[in-house]
């Protein structure tokens with residue numbers, strides 16, 4: 001993901017609308033690119049700050065901390081997603097092996 005793509009993701013990310021597949025690339029870019037990280041921080045301050053004032057939320061008094069926690073949760077979500085994908089892949093592989101075995105046994109019975 002490049003800077004332009006990352007900047008395009010900021011709004012979606014803050015609004016929890018960014019698909020998990022793009023979230024991974026976005027988080028990776030943010031962790032390496034200080035410019036985009038700052039851009040995210042500024043946008044986060046503005047969006048969440050205003051929303052927090054309207055909703056009278058307490059976490060607006062520690063916005064950098066709130067963003068930090070949000071990023072931590074996002075990292076965990078990405079890891080969970082990746083683990084789920086691995087399990088899915090393993091189960092699919094097992095299912096395919098099972099089908100191949102069944103077909104093999106069936107063919108063995110026919111011969």
Ligand SMILES: [Zn+2]
Pocket residue numbers: 002003004006029033034035036037
């Ligand atoms: Zn960047």
